Amino acid sequence: xxxxxxxxxxxxxxxxxxxxxxxxxxxxxxxxxxxxxxxxxxxxxxxxxxxxxxxxxxxxxxxxxxxxxxxxxxxxxxxxxxxxxxxxxxxxxxxxxxxxxxxxxxxxxxxxxxxxxxxxxxxxxxxxxxxxxxxxxxxxxxxxxxxxxxxxxxxxxxxxxxxxxxxxxxxxxxxxxxxxxxxxxxxxxxxxxxxxxxxxxxxxxxxxxxxxxxxxxxxxxxxxxxxxxxxxxxxxxxxxxxxxxxxxxxxxxxxxxxxxxxxxxxxxxxxxxxxxxxxxxxxxxxxxxxxxxxxxxxxxxxxxxxxxxxxxxxxxxxxxxxxxxxxxxxxxxxxxxxxxxxxxxxxxxxx
Numbered sequence: 001x002x003x004x005x006x007x008x009x010x011x012x013x014x015x016x017x018x019x020x021x022x023x024x025x026x027x028x029x030x031x032x033x034x035x036x037x038x039x040x041x042x043x044x045x046x047x048x049x050x051x052x053x054x055x056x057x058x059x060x061x062x063x064x065x066x067x068x069x070x071x072x073x074x075x076x077x078x079x080x081x082x083x084x085x086x087x088x089x090x091x092x093x094x095x096x097x098x099x100x101x102x103x104x105x106x107x108x109x110x111x112x113x114x115x116x117x118x119x120x121x122x123x124x125x126x127x128x129x130x131x132x133x134x135x136x137x138x139x140x141x142x143x144x145x146x147x148x149x150x151x152x153x154x155x156x157x158x159x160x161x162x163x164x165x166x167x168x169x170x171x172x173x174x175x176x177x178x179x180x181x182x183x184x185x186x187x188x189x190x191x192x193x194x195x196x197x198x199x200x201x202x203x204x205x206x207x208x209x210x211x212x213x214x215x216x217x218x219x220x221x222x223x224x225x226x227x228x229x230x231x232x233x234x235x236x237x238x239x240x241x242x243x244x245x246x247x248x249x250x251x252x253x254x255x256x257x258x259x260x261x262x263x264x265x266x267x268x269x270x271x272x273x274x275x276x277x278x279x280x281x282x283x284x285x286x287x288x289x290x291x292x293x294x295x296x297x298x299x300x301x302x303x304x305x306x307x308x309x310x311x312x313x314x315x316x317x318x319x320x321x322x323x324x325x326x327x328x329x330x331x332x333x334x335x336x337x338x339x340x341x342x343x344x345x346x347x348x349x350x351x
Contacts, residue, residue: 001302001307001308001309001310001339001340001343002043002044002075002233002308002309002310003042003043003044003298003309003310003311003312003331003335003336003339003340004037004042004043004044004045004046004074004075004309004310004311004312005037005042005044005045005046005311005312005313005314005328005331006045006046006047006048006079006235006311006312006313006314007030007033007046007047007048007313007314007315007324008047008048008050008055008056008057008313008315008316009023009026009027009030009047009050009055009056009057009063009315010026010054010055010056010258010315010316010317010318011023011026011053011054011055011056011318012026012318012320013054013257013318015257020053020054021318023056026056027056027063029321029324030047030056030063031066031067031070032321032325033321033324033325033328034063034067034070034071034074035070035071036325036328036329036332037071037074037328037332038070038071038072038073038074039332040328040329040331040332040333040336041073041332041336042074042328042331042332042336043074043075044074044075044077044309044311045064045067045071045074045075045076045077046060046077046078046079046109046235046311046313047060047063047064047078047079048060048078048079048080049078049080049081049082049118050115050117051115051117051118051121052115052117054258054261054318060078060079060081061078061091061094061095061097061098064076064077064078064095064098064102064106065097065098065101067102068098068101068102068105068106069101071102071105073105074105075105075106075107076098076102076105076106076107077106077107077108077109077174077176078095078107078108078109078110079109079178079235079311079313080109080110080111080113080178081108081109081110081111082111082112082113082118083110083111083112083133083136083137083140084112084113084118084119084124084129084132084133084136085113085118085119085121085122085124085132086122086136087156088136088139088140088143088156089139089143089159089164091108091140092140092143092144092164092168092173093164093165093166095107095108095168095173096166096167096168096173097166099168099169099173100166100168100169103169104168104169104170106168106173106174107173107174107175107176108140108173108174108175108176109176109177109178109197110137110140110175110176110177110178111177111178111179111180112129112130112133112185114180114199116129124155128155130184131154131155132155134188135153135154135155135156136155136156137177137188138153139151139153139156140175141175141192143164144168144172144173144175147163147164147167147171148161148162148163149161149162149163149164150162174195175194175195176194176195176196176197176231176233177189177192177194177195177196177197178196178197178199178235179196179197179198179199179212180198180199181198181199181200181209181212183212183215186212186215186216186219187215187216187219189216189219189220190215190216190217190218190219190220190222190223190225191219191223193220193223193225193226193229195231195232195233196216196231196232196233197232197233197234197235197309197311198212198213198232198233198234198235199234199235199236200234200235200236200285201235201236201237201285201286201313202237202259202271202275202279202285202286203275203276203278203279203284203285203286204279204284204285205283205284205285206283206284206285206300206301206304207283207304209234209305210304210305213232213305213306216232217230217232217306230308231308231309232305232306232307232308232309233307233308233309233310233311234301234305234307234309234310234311235311235313236285236286236287236310236311236312236313237255237279237285237286237287237288237313237316238286238287238288238294238312238313238314238327239251239287239288239314239319239323239327240287240288240289240290240291240294240312240326240327240330240331240335241289241290241323241326241327241330242290242326242330243290244289244290244293247288247289247290247323248276248277248280248288248289250319250323251288251317251319252273252276254316254317254318254319255271255276255316255317256270256271256273256276256317257317258316258317258318259271259316259317282296282297282300287312290330291330291334291335291338294331294335295335295338295339295342298310298335298339299339299342299343302343310339312331314327314328
């Protein structure tokens with residue numbers, strides 16, 4: 001099982017003054033965190049696309065290109081790219097360059113976007129939310145498959161005998177579908193035979209997603225795809241510390257403030273401590289705690305879902321740089337080795 005981290009470049013907001021951390025400072029911190037993730041042997045580094053004032057990264061491929069030249073082994077992926085408001089031609093070119101710089105370590109996680117700011121920013125109509133994604137995923141996959149493109153769609157000028165350069169390493173770029181839990185997205189990924197990662201976050205019960213994992217696997221098999229190539233993963237909010245109670249108490253106010261900032265525009269109720277505490281239990285979808293708890297919970301999720309990839313999303317609410325560095329160190333040196341050791345066994349073998 002592959003083990004990795006993801007970050008959105010959350011900017012720290014001083015609760016007393018409301019002042020937001022500078023993007024320049026956060027990007028400098030982020031590069032240190034990325035280098036450490038590679039040094040401690042994690043498998044994947046993801047950064048996500050946002051167009052909001054509290055996030056530092058509107059273009060994941062820029063950060064990943066920088067990461068390509070300061071890392072050696074870690075895979076470099078978006079988490080996610082908002083494909084619906086992107087140009088698949090330019091997107092492929094950018095990620096192909098990251099792939100070449102990193103000697104074949106680049107991936108795209110293509111999603112429809114939880115936030116919608118990119119749609120008006122780049123001139124797209126939210127009423128076309130689903131149609132845009134369908135069309136752009138089709139074009140991205142065609143570009144990835146063949147060098148010379150003939151293609152026609154609704155939302156972009158046609159391509160007639162156009163060649164897209166440069167080409168990714170081995171003429172193939174890994175493309176994952178990122179889903180938030182809609183059966184339509186799950187079915188599409190299974191039908192196309194694309195690897196799929198689920199965002200399972202906050203206080204969501206882990207059991208809730210089991211039918212969707214089963215739908216994906218059944219659809220993948222139904223459409224005749226090779227199970228030897230089957231890949232499915234999960235992305236969950238996380239933070240690790242040496243002491244479970246201490247890291248839980250430290251993280252709650254930061255996490256709750258960010259959830260409330262997001263919830264304000266979506267009509268959510270204020271995030272409560274009982275939701276947070278439930279999410280941290282074995283039944284919930286938050287991985288906030290010490291190494292032993294996290295090892296057990298990742299292996300539980302593997303047994304529950306059959307995941308081949310787990311990504312810990314670490315910077316919701318902007319924990320301090322020192323806390324993030326410590327979490328990455330614990331993940332790479334304490335959690336990942338034990339998960340790898342036990343991942344070939346059932347959960348009952350390690351309890």
